[in-house]
Amino acid sequence: MAIQPIDLQTMYSQMSNVANRVSHEQQSAQVASSLQQQSAVAQNEQNVKTVNKAADEESKSPLVKDNGHSKQEGQSSEKKKNQAENSEQQTSSKTEIREEYLGKHINITR
Secondary structure, three states, X not given: OOOOHHHHHHHHHHHHHHHHHXXXXXXXXXXXXXXXXHHHXXXXXXXXXXXXXXXXXXXXXXXXXXXXXXXXHHHHHHHHHHHHHHHHHHHHHOOOOOOOOOOOOOOOOO
16 A cells, blocks of 8 residues: 555644654653752752751650659669670770880981
């Protein structure tokens, strides 16, 4: 089946409409992506400016009762023991090698 001139006439008349639709679709995709980028930037700026709420454990300082004792005294002795054991382990694992002459001889020729 061959293409007749009448078929080409209808195609040519509709090509401008098709081209307009394609260009509008491309532009709308670009506009949508730019709007999404702008909203992401605005959200990031807002996150930077806001103050984050501290976690409950971090925000509570050791509270003191009316009688002058803290609420966590019973737990503090256990924590101190654990901290002492941890610090001993850390100090034993950190061996420091120092040279005796370091810091004693000063070169003043420069």
